[in-house]
Amino acid sequence: MIFVAYMALGALAGLLAGLFGIGGGIVVVPALVLAFNLQGINPEIVFYMAIATSLANIMFTSLSAIRIHQKKASIQWYLVKPIAVGMLIGSFVGVNTALTIPAIYLQASFGAFAIFLSLRMMLSQSGEGASNLPGVLGLGIAGVFIGWVSVLFGIGGGNLLVTWLSNRQLVMQKAVATASACGFAIAISGAVSNAILGWGNPMLPAYSLGYIYLPALLGIVATSFIAASYGSVIAHRLSAKLLKRLFAWMLLLMGFRMLTSVWF
Structure with a gap:
């Protein structure tokens, strides 16, 4: 029964990954926290496992979304290269930072961060004017920060990157497509790092690859890869304007959900 739930979660995460370029982590992480708690996994490592498993899944959903967005010629590869390099550096630092912070603080920060992003996007301009993006160095620095923050929360980078690119006046569909491509780089770095850092932890349940819980990953990937393709088609x-509004409301709802799960 729990495997079926993982498959349903994967379908939703994949749809959101293709639609919003976010990797699905903002849905997967809180859902996995709930599922792992119900399975009786040690609460001290539940959030770390949710982050690691989410990042591993993003590797697959990103590939599916990239394929569709590339067909539409929406990925801005000149932005992907410097941002992705910065995100790889930031993600390595982020993994090591996350393991030094108590899980409850990470979870609360995750919720507050999602709410901040949603409000920022709701109050920003339409994002359909001339782009206002920095040079290669600025893009790389932005990538480092985005990678660091994103791996802390297991969100793949798309949430912050889409918001930042949109606020810099990049058309929403291009921001989503570019974030999908960048998310693949950070997902690989974050997932591999979590697998290595969690290796041999005695609190981990069976069938874990470091902090990555393989049964959950298999169930999610089984449906998310296909669903991401449909989400990408819908995005185009x-x-x-509507895509941006939906993205902002999705972030707001998930942020409040994570905060209430900490307090109640």
Whole structure:
């Protein structure tokens, strides 16, 4: 029964990954926290496992979304290269930072961060004017920060990157597509790092690869890869304004959900 739940979660995460370029982590992480708690996994490592498993899944959802966005010629590869390099550096630092912070503080920060992003996007301009992006160095620095923050929360980078690119006046569909490509780089770095750092931890349940819980990963990937393709197609059929509004509301709801799960 729990495997079926993982498959349903994967379908939702994949759809959101393709639609918003976010990797699905903002949905996967809180859902996995709940599922792992119900399975009786040691609460001290539940959030770390949720982050690691989410990042591993993002590797697959990103590939599916990239394929569709590339067909639409929406990925801005000149932005992907410097941002992705910065994100790889930031993600390595982020993994090591996350393991030094109590899980409850990470979870609360995750919720507050999602709410901040949603409000920032709601109050920003339409994002359909001339782009206002920095040079290669600025893009790399932004990538380092995005990678560091994203691996802390297991969100793949898309949440912050889409918001930042949109606020810099990049059209929403191009921001989503570019974030999908960048998310693949950070997911690989974050997932591998979590697998190595969690290796041999006696609190981990059976069938774990470091902090990555393989049964959950298998169930999620089984449906998320296909769902991401459909999400990418839908993203290109919606107006940039509507896509941006939906993205902001999704972040707001998930942020409140994570905060309430800490307090109640």
